[in-house]
Amino acid sequence: MIQHVDDLRNFIRTVPNFPKPGILFRDITPLLAEPAALRLAVERLADAIRDRNPQFLAAAEARGFLFAAPLALQLNVGLIPIRKPGKLPSATITHSYSLEYGTDTLQMHRDDLPKGARVVVVDDLLATGGTVEACCRLVEKAGGQVVGCAFVIELTELKGAQRLEMFHPVSLLQFEGE
């Protein structure tokens, strides 16, 4: 079977009932396994955010790293990793945020960003936007300016793009709950 690389949807696998019953999980691993598809996704993300003139990308572990690292090279900008607590060795800034059940916490290095640096936050998937919003707040606490956020996949029903409107969200592929 020939899969047309220029339709990146062919490289997203839908897995029903993961991580729990009733959820359709959009799986990016087929896209990662085909370098022409990964390259195209990275090029399209670059095209989508280039006019935001980012000086840095920021991305949260783990899946965000898979797209942010090649995208940083494509755009020739620095990459700031955002991590779970206890992973970054130098002085950090911390932001905690609410999840559906409980809270989660993310950290970035305190001195990574020049004051006012233009930052685009990158992740593989936009759902409710909670994690990305937390990343944006971290960047702001660190003195950066969030000028955009970019996703491979957007789950439109969860209205994350509305929540993140002030951060100019863009996505390559939109999925409804179908």
Add this chain to the structure above:
Amino acid sequence: MIQHVDDLRNFIRTVPNFPKPGILFRDITPLLAEPAALRLAVERLADAIRDRNPQFLAAAEARGFLFAAPLALQLNVGLIPIRKPGKLPSATITHSYSLEYGTDTLQMHRDDLPKGARVVVVDDLLATGGTVEACCRLVEKAGGQVVGCAFVIELTELKGAQRLEMFHPVSLLQFEGE
């Protein structure tokens, strides 16, 4: 201060006493923040493993993803993510291994690799080699053939390269305990 990009050591920060007293942590975040340095690291990793003729790279979350993703594009090969339990949505293969204290478990998708596929395992740092050895075992359980493993940093005192000798380890930067 001008930092010479061609000496990648200039972009590794040593943080003493992290994650615990007496440990010198080699921090890759300055390298990530400078795209010329990240690009050079990726190009040198590609040069170091190209003659192993990999068809896929495999990398464990989270820091391994930062190098494996751009390296997969540089070599034009697929990328197989190796993850903590419960993260991959489809049928998985699991491997548990011993750490200094306790055990850890990694998973990859069962059907990611064609039988006999040539795989290079990539990570940011080689310490004792326990995690990378677990990744190699996973690839073998999945029917792949580990033809190499590649690291940005090697902590030579911990003798991971000897442990992984059968997997042809290569590293860009070697650090003793200094």
